Amino acid sequence: MTARAKTGALAATLAAATLVIAACGTDEPGGGTVPSGSISDDRTPAKPEVSVNVEPESTKPSPPMTLPATTDPPTTPPSDPGAGVPNMDDAARDAIRDLAGRIGADPSTITVVADERVTWRDGSIGCPKPGMAYTQALVPGRRLILASSGQTYAYHAGRAGALTYCATPDPGGPLPSGPGTDT
Numbered sequence: 001m002t003a004r005a006k007t008g009a010l011a012a013t014l015a016a017a018t019l020v021i022a023a024c025g026t027d028e029p030g031g032g033t034v035p036s037g038s039i040s041d042d043r044t045p046a047k048p049e050v051s052v053n054v055e056p057e058s059t060k061p062s063p064p065m066t067l068p069a070t071t072d073p074p075t076t077p078p079s080d081p082g083a084g085v086p087n088m089d090d091a092a093r094d095a096i097r098d099l100a101g102r103i104g105a106d107p108s109t110i111t112v113v114a115d116e117r118v119t120w121r122d123g124s125i126g127c128p129k130p131g132m133a134y135t136q137a138l139v140p141g142r143r144l145i146l147a148s149s150g151q152t153y154a155y156h157a158g159r160a161g162a163l164t165y166c167a168t169p170d171p172g173g174p175l176p177s178g179p180g181t182d183t
Helices: 003-023 090-103
Strands: 111-121 139-148 151-157 164-166
Touching: 090 111, 090 139, 090 151, 090 164
Parallel strands: none
Antiparallel strands: 111 139, 139 151, 151 164
16 A cells, blocks of 8 residues: 555544544533533423333432421412422522423422432433434433422433433433442
């Protein structure tokens, strides 16, 4: 093979590799990350009829948390969803507000069914969209399951990403967590 042919073959190989790597990227500025504590919208219309299997997949399940109940109806709606729920972080409060807006409910009627650290099977973080390609690597993350009026709703996140509404969670769910799992 001549030097000119080798150079042409090398250029073609580099161009192909560049295209393959670029296909794994994202069009979003900042690499597709959203600041922690905010909710990103997957542009999927809300489907209130979606139900999620919420059986604990961990050997150490966390007890369900609920918003505080009162015997007398409040005169004004609470300004802080999740007030009184232990260890509720801003991202979970944002998810509650987001869900309330999606389904037209008062945030005080939304309960936290599960909030757990999980390992997602791939880059779809348990919420694959048809026609999309995802990294085929384990992704540590979080799954938040909320409930309102008998329906459950899922919010998923990757390692440091924002909780994102997932209208159609992957039925396989995350990998089971257990002792020795660093998630």
